[in-house]
Amino acid sequence: MQIDVRNLQHHRLFTAQVDLDQPPDIIESSVAGTGDRTKIHLDWAQAIDDHNHLKRCPLCGCEELFVRKDFPxxxxxxxxxxxxxxxxxxxxxxxxxxxxxxxxxxxxxxxxxxxxSGRCLVCYRCRSEYRDLQIPRDHPGWELSTGEKYRTNNPGNTTG
CATH class of the missing domain: 1.10.287 (Helix Hairpins)
Structure with missing residues (x-):
């Protein structure tokens, strides 16, 4: 599975390849030109169901993901x-x-x-994108009410 890692401000950090059969606890990437390494801890507890489908974001823990076309x-x-x-x-x-x-x-x-074009899963909270994985056909797409709940500039937002 490919993960486009983003932070809670939705800024893209890096892309990582992850094996779902042996998911790592930490993914890291070096920052070009500086030698600095960015380490991200992943929480896989209850993130993958029995059918190997992602049901929770291992980066931020959000349980709400939406599917979208992976169209440039x-x-x-x-x-x-x-x-x-x-x-x-x-x-x-x-x-x-x-x-x-x-x-x-x-x-x-x-x-x-x-x-x-393929499909990818996107986390509502951090906007990290998950590609090259099995996505159930009935997985819901973007829902405005859920998206509003996770908007970073929403004054009532306590989740992000």
Whole structure:
């Protein structure tokens, strides 16, 4: 399993590979150029169920995880933005049909990428991401009410 480790402020620290058959108590990464090492203690108690599914974040202990498509959002945004610019230029030069074809083609490419992209688990509290693991089909996706509970700038937040 691959873990994109984040702190409680949602800042990405490093990426680590973990074997779920023998989960480590500590993962560490060196900071490039400084020689400093970042050590993170993992709490695996009740984090994995009998079917080898992750049910709790071993980094922060949060029991609420959501599943999302592992789609590179920045790349998707750039593709759509470029397609919109190209289509606007085509519309301005009265190439309306070609402009709509560009938009349709990009929508098709976007849908294909979305269909074939994997899924990952994300912790509501620390936003650490877990990839390359078994995720139950019925695992819930993002829920606004749960997300609001863990917002760091929420005045009533006592969890993060």
């Amino acid at each position: 959002q920045a790349i998707g945004f750039i593709i759509v933005l470029l397609a919109a610019v190209i289509a606007m230029i085509m519309f301005a030069t009265r190439q309306v049909l070609e402009g709509f074809l560009v938009l349709g083609l990009v929508a098709l490419i976007d849908a294909i990428i979305y269909l074939f």
